[in-house]
Amino acid sequence: EGEAAFEIQFSDLSGNDGIPVTASTNNTKVIFDRTAPADFTVGLLTPTGGNQAAGIWNLTNTGMDIIVPVANDTTLKNGWVLLYGKIGANGFEDLGAPAEIVSSDLSTDKVISVQGERIEELTGFAEGEIIYVKAEMFDRPGNITEGSQSATEILIDETPASITPIAIISNNDNTALAKVGDTVTVSFTTSEILIDTTVSISGQSANITGLGSNQFKAEYVMANGDPEGVIEFDISFIDVQGNPLTGANTTTDASEVTFDKTKPTLDPVTITSDNSCSSGAIAKAENIVTIYFTSLESLLSTFAIVMGDTVSVTDLGSSQYKIDHQLTAEDAEGNITFLIRVTDLVGNVSEDITTTTDSSNVEFDNTIPLLTNVHI
Structure with a gap:
């Protein structure tokens, strides 16, 4: 390995020997390198876009950032990294075009971004499966090292938490009716922890209280400006895996509350x-x-x-x-x-x-x- 040596011996037609040449006239040279890049392990996998949750690929994610450690090896400059992904026990498939290694990548954790479409095109992509990633690193001469599989794994969870039961009630003596000043309560239970929740009652923002064990209640005091009739509500949330749910607006027990603000005549x-x-x-x-x-x-x-x-x-x-x-x-x-x-x-x-x-x-x-x- 090292700089490739050469010697050119020559003579003219009269038989005069020239001085042997052992260096180029323009300072060019060839380095012989048969040493593969150092062993490495693919680092952190981070789904990007939408609602990000560590270790989870949810239905809002649009890409993935993958960390590949690059050694302080000058032969890696202008080399490249190829990423491969697989689902569960399926084989690895490439995750797109090679990523070039530039001088600023040396001795750093290089972040390579992969489009979400490519992740979801992997064979066997399905709810509850695991995403694995590995990489191959090529130095400038073309020596290759296959790194160890990613230290982290990504669980595919694109299903929002379920919400049941859902009920609505009023604090009126007749709990199916409400007048101005009455408090209407929507209660609901989810199958997972929630990280963000909004509830509207009669088109207005309701006050939400967590009751423990994924149980919640949302309360709103009816006002004179609210429309009469069956009171509408809407529940939206983001679960702990980052999956959103919107438009939960019907009860599971057929309960309903009718708002009446008109004096009898x-x-x-x-x-x-x-x-x-x-x-x-x-x-x-x-x-x-x-x-x-x-x-x-x-x-x-x-x-x-x-x-x-x-x-x-x-x-x-x-x-x-x-x-x-x-x-x-x-x-x-x-x-x-x-x-x-x-x-x-x-x-x-x-x-x-x-x-x-x-x-x-x-x-x-x-x-x-x-x-x-x-x-x-």
């Missing part, structure tokens, strides 16, 4: 009396005044006052109700006064209803008629 509301005069528009002491009303939705409770007295409300079915009140001589004369207040199933309270919807009215007259200026 009554229509029609009418009043009459059992006095036979004037079609029930007047009343005297001992007459019974009856108020009928119909709710446009199911009610949780009703409350009524007639002529200053709290009275009971009779449920007639089909969201129809009746109030009966017997007048006494102590009641004040004039138009019969009343107040109705109802609460719907979610807890919304109506405005105070004090007038009829058809302008019906009952006047209370408790004055005994007198005759004056009677002649015979």
